[in-house]
Amino acid sequence: MNDSLPAPVASEATRVPAWLGALGALLKPWIRLRRTPADARALLGDDARPTVYVIERYGLSDTLILEQACREAGLPSPSAVADGLPLKRRRALVALSRRPRLFGRRPHPSRSEALSLLAERVRAEADFDVRLVPVSIFVGRAPQRESGWFSVLFSENWVVVGRFRRLLAILLNGRDTVVEFAAPVSLREAIADQADAERGVRKVQRLLRAHFRRVRALVIGPDLSHRRTLIDAVVNAAPVQDAVTAAGSKEGVGRERALAKARAFAWEIAADQSPLVVRSASFLLTGLWDRIYSGVHMHHFDKLRAIAPGHEIIYVPCHRSTIDDLVLPYLLYRNGFAVPHIAAGVNLNLPVLGSVLRRGGAFFLRRSFSDPLYSTVFREYIGQLFARGVSLEYFIEGGRSRTGRTLAPRGGLLSMTLRSFLRAPHRPVVFQPVYIGYEKIIEGESYIGELSGKPKEKESWLGLLRSLRALRQNFGQVAVNFGEPIFLTGLLDQVEPAWREAASDPQAKPAWLKGAVDTLAERILVNINRATDVNPINLLAVALLATPKHAMAEADLIAQLELCKTLLTALPYSERVTVTPLGAAEIIAYGEKMQWIRRVAHPLGDVLTVDEKPGVLLSYFRNNVVHLFAAAAWIACCFLNNRRMARASILRLGRLVYPFVQAELFLPWSEEEFGERVQATLEFFIAQGLLEPDADGRIMERGPGQGNAAFRLRVLARNLLPTIERYYIGLALLVKNGPGTLSAGEWENLCALTAQRLSLLHELNAPEFFDKSLFRGFIQKLRERRVVWTDDDGKLAFDQELETVAHDARVILSREIRHGILKLTPERQAALSAAP
Numbered sequence: 001m002n003d004s005l006p007a008p009v010a011s012e013a014t015r016v017p018a019w020l021g022a023l024g025a026l027l028k029p030w031i032r033l034r035r036t037p038a039d040a041r042a043l044l045g046d047d048a049r050p051t052v053y054v055i056e057r058y059g060l061s062d063t064l065i066l067e068q069a070c071r072e073a074g075l076p077s078p079s080a081v082a083d084g085l086p087l088k089r090r091r092a093l094v095a096l097s098r099r100p101r102l103f104g105r106r107p108h109p110s111r112s113e114a115l116s117l118l119a120e121r122v123r124a125e126a127d128f129d130v131r132l133v134p135v136s137i138f139v140g141r142a143p144q145r146e147s148g149w150f151s152v153l154f155s156e157n158w159v160v161v162g163r164f165r166r167l168l169a170i171l172l173n174g175r176d177t178v179v180e181f182a183a184p185v186s187l188r189e190a191i192a193d194q195a196d197a198e199r200g201v202r203k204v205q206r207l208l209r210a211h212f213r214r215v216r217a218l219v220i221g222p223d224l225s226h227r228r229t230l231i232d233a234v235v236n237a238a239p240v241q242d243a244v245t246a247a248g249s250k251e252g253v254g255r256e257r258a259l260a261k262a263r264a265f266a267w268e269i270a271a272d273q274s275p276l277v278v279r280s281a282s283f284l285l286t287g288l289w290d291r292i293y294s295g296v297h298m299h300h301f302d303k304l305r306a307i308a309p310g311h312e313i314i315y316v317p318c319h320r321s322t323i324d325d326l327v328l329p330y331l332l333y334r335n336g337f338a339v340p341h342i343a344a345g346v347n348l349n350l351p352v353l354g355s356v357l358r359r360g361g362a363f364f365l366r367r368s369f370s371d372p373l374y375s376t377v378f379r380e381y382i383g384q385l386f387a388r389g390v391s392l393e394y395f396i397e398g399g400r401s402r403t404g405r406t407l408a409p410r411g412g413l414l415s416m417t418l419r420s421f422l423r424a425p426h427r428p429v430v431f432q433p434v435y436i437g438y439e440k441i442i443e444g445e446s447y448i449g450e451l452s453g454k455p456k457e458k459e460s461w462l463g464l465l466r467s468l469r470a471l472r473q474n475f476g477q478v479a480v481n482f483g484e485p486i487f488l489t490g491l492l493d494q495v496e497p498a499w500r501e502a503a504s505d506p507q508a509k510p511a512w513l514k515g516a517v518d519t520l521a522e523r524i525l526v527n528i529n530r531a532t533d534v535n536p537i538n539l540l541a542v543a544l545l546a547t548p549k550h551a552m553a554e555a556d557l558i559a560q561l562e563l564c565k566t567l568l569t570a571l572p573y574s575e576r577v578t579v580t581p582l583g584a585a586e587i588i589a590y591g592e593k594m595q596w597i598r599r600v601a602h603p604l605g606d607v608l609t610v611d612e613k614p615g616v617l618l619s620y621f622r623n624n625v626v627h628l629f630a631a632a633a634w635i636a637c638c639f640l641n642n643r644r645m646a647r648a649s650i651l652r653l654g655r656l657v658y659p660f661v662q663a664e665l666f667l668p669w670s671e672e673e674f675g676e677r678v679q680a681t682l683e684f685f686i687a688q689g690l691l692e693p694d695a696d697g698r699i700m701e702r703g704p705g706q707g708n709a710a711f712r713l714r715v716l717a718r719n720l721l722p723t724i725e726r727y728y729i730g731l732a733l734l735v736k737n738g739p740g741t742l743s744a745g746e747w748e749n750l751c752a753l754t755a756q757r758l759s760l761l762h763e764l765n766a767p768e769f770f771d772k773s774l775f776r777g778f779i780q781k782l783r784e785r786r787v788v789w790t791d792d793d794g795k796l797a798f799d800q801e802l803e804t805v806a807h808d809a810r811v812i813l814s815r816e817i818r819h820g821i822l823k824l825t826p827e828r829q830a831a832l833s834a835a836p
Contacts, residue, residue, distance in 0.1 A: 017079065053093050139170055297477065344364055379420075406528060422502055486527065541622035556708075562584045571681060
C-alpha cells in the first residue's frame, strides 16, 4: 500500500452513530462487495480537503453499503468526516435523488439541499473547498452460480424500486454487490464559472447525473425496455419513409403494403434484450464453461476499463467458433460491463432458439442486402442503437474461419457504423479488437469435413442436438485478449481531415467513405493479430506440421519449442501478445493430455507424432499464429536451398514479397519496418548459432544440411513456404499463358485446381493451400501494385517485370518444387477442354 496515502482515522468507528453501526452489523452477513478500482485509496490520493461522497439515489441500504465499502477500502467513513461541514444530517453524503418520505415535507425532485449548503459555504469562504467522490452502487449486478434462479428477478436494472423490493434484492443478491468509486471532483472548481451558488449547484448536478447514467449504461446497458418504441422510431425515420415510398412505387404494391414490409423487416432484425435472460444465461454459462473448459482467461481488460467511460464501444473480435458469440459477452458481463447487442446471422433465428438469442441481445441480419428497403431499415436500426448509446459486437470477417487464419474483412457493418456516427459525431466511438484463442474447438469434426470438400451444414435444431455430444470432452483453455483500441475520430482525421463536413446528414455517403472503411477494417484485423495468445497447441502445431511425416524426436521437438518461445519473447511482435508460461517438456505433456499428439516409444529416443485426422485440424491452430513467425520464416526460407546468402539479397527479396504476405497475414509493419524486423531477426539467429556472418557481416551462412541449425531453420521455413509456393503457382500460370489470355476468374480457378492437385501429389496437409480467396487476394494486390492490370477485353495483362518476379522464385524454391509446379500448371485451352 502506498505509504504517502493518509491512514484511516482511528476513531471512525466511534463516530458512526450507534443505530447505524447496529444496522450495518445486521446487514454485513448479507453483503459481499467488489470494489472498482480495487485500490480506491490510490484513486483519492493524499488530500486534506473534506471528502463528500455522492450517490445516485438515497436509500438506507446504500448508506450502509457505502459505509462498509469505505471501511474495507481504508477510506474515511461518511459519518466520520462530516464534522465541520454545513450538513443537516451528520454524514458527508449527498444523494442526487431521494425516495418520497412516508411523513413530513416531500424532498425537492431535482435539487439536492445538501449540495446547495456546501456550495454556499464554498462561495462564502475563500479557503474552503470539498472534494466530491461519485460512488455507483449496484446490488446483484451479476448473480453467482450459487445464488439461485430466483435472484435474477431482483438484480440491478434501470427501474427505481421501492423499499421492500430493495430489501429482497439485498437478501437475494447482496453477496454480488459492485461499488464503483470515481475520481474526486473539486466543488470550488466546478462552480467557479457560475454567477451564483444555485447555478453552480445545477451545473454540478447535471454533470453528476450524466456521470451516473454513463456508469449505469456501461455496467447494465442502456435502457431499451420498449422494443416497440424503438421499432416505431426506425420505421418513422425519414430515410425509411423515403425507401418505403420508393419500394411501393417500384414494386407496384402501394405504400401501405411497403410500410408493412418495412415494419416486418424491423421486427425480424431488432433485439429484445431482457435483463432476466442475460442474467440467466450468465448463470447457465458459468456451469457450461466449468464443464468443458479448464479455464477462460482474459488479458488487457484493464486497458479497456480505462478507456470505456464516455465512449461508445464497438467490439470487433475474430471469428473462430460459435462459442465466440457467447464467451466475449459473458466475460464482459461478469466483469462489470453491459452485454453488447450482437449481430447474428438470420440462419440462427430458429424457433425458440431465435427468441432466446434475441432476448440475450442478438439482432439478426441477412447475408444479402440486395433489397434496398431491407438495407435502409437495417441501417436505420443501427443508427437508432447508436443514438441510444448501445454498445455493439460484430464480426467483420463475415463468417467463421475454417482454416484458423484471419479472413479478409467485409465492410458492410463498418460502413453502416461510420454512417451512423456521421449522423451524431458528438458521441465518441472506439472500436475494440478482440482475439479469442482456443486449444480445441467444438466444431472440429465439421471443420474437417468442410476443409475436405463437404458442403457446410445449415443450422438446425437437429445439428444443435448432435453437437451436444461434444460437451462430454475437455476443450482445454480459452484466452480472450483485448487489442489496441481504435478511436474513430482520430482515424477519420487521418483519412479525411474534412470529414465533419458530411456530419449530421442521415443520407451521407461521401466519396471518401469506402477508403475510410477499408483503412478501419485493415487496422482492426492488424490489431487483432497483435493481440494473439500463443498457447501450447499453437506451438506444437508450428513445430510438428513442418516435418514431412508430422513427427519429431522428443529432443528435437523440445529444442524447436524453446527456439519458438525464445523468438517470441526476445523479439516481441506486440506488447499485447501473450505466450504460454509452460516450458517445452510441459508443452509436450500437455499436448499428449489433450490428445493432439501421440508418443511412440523407441530405444533410441521417443518420437512425438500427429495422427492423420488430428493433423488436418492442427493446421487450424498453426494458422492462428503463423503471422508471428513471418519474418523469421522468411529468412529461413532464404536458406532452404542456399548455404550462403548476402544480407542485402535477403532484404531485397523480402521487400519484394512482403506486400503480398502482409495483405494475406495482416502484418503490422511498413516495408521499411519489415526490413528493420528482418535485420533484428538476423541478429537473433546469429546469437542463437543458427547463422554465422562473415568478417564484415555482409554474407550469412548456415550450417550443413544435416546439422541441428539447418534443421531448426527448415522447420521455421515450412510455416511460410506454402504461401511462397502458392504465389509461384499464380505467377507461373500468368507467364505460361501469356498476357491478355486469362480473365481474373479463370486465373483464380486454374490456380485453385493446380494447388489442389499439387497438394495431392506432395501430401501438403494444409487445406488453405488451395483456398480461392487467398488467390483472389493475391491478384488484388498485384493489381494494386500495377504488376498486372485488366485490358479492354477483361483479360489480365502484364509486362516483363512479372517474369522477373517469377524468375526470382528460384532463389527460394527448390528445383524440384519449381519444376513440379510448372509441370502441373495448365494452359487455358487445355484446362477448358479438360473441364467436364
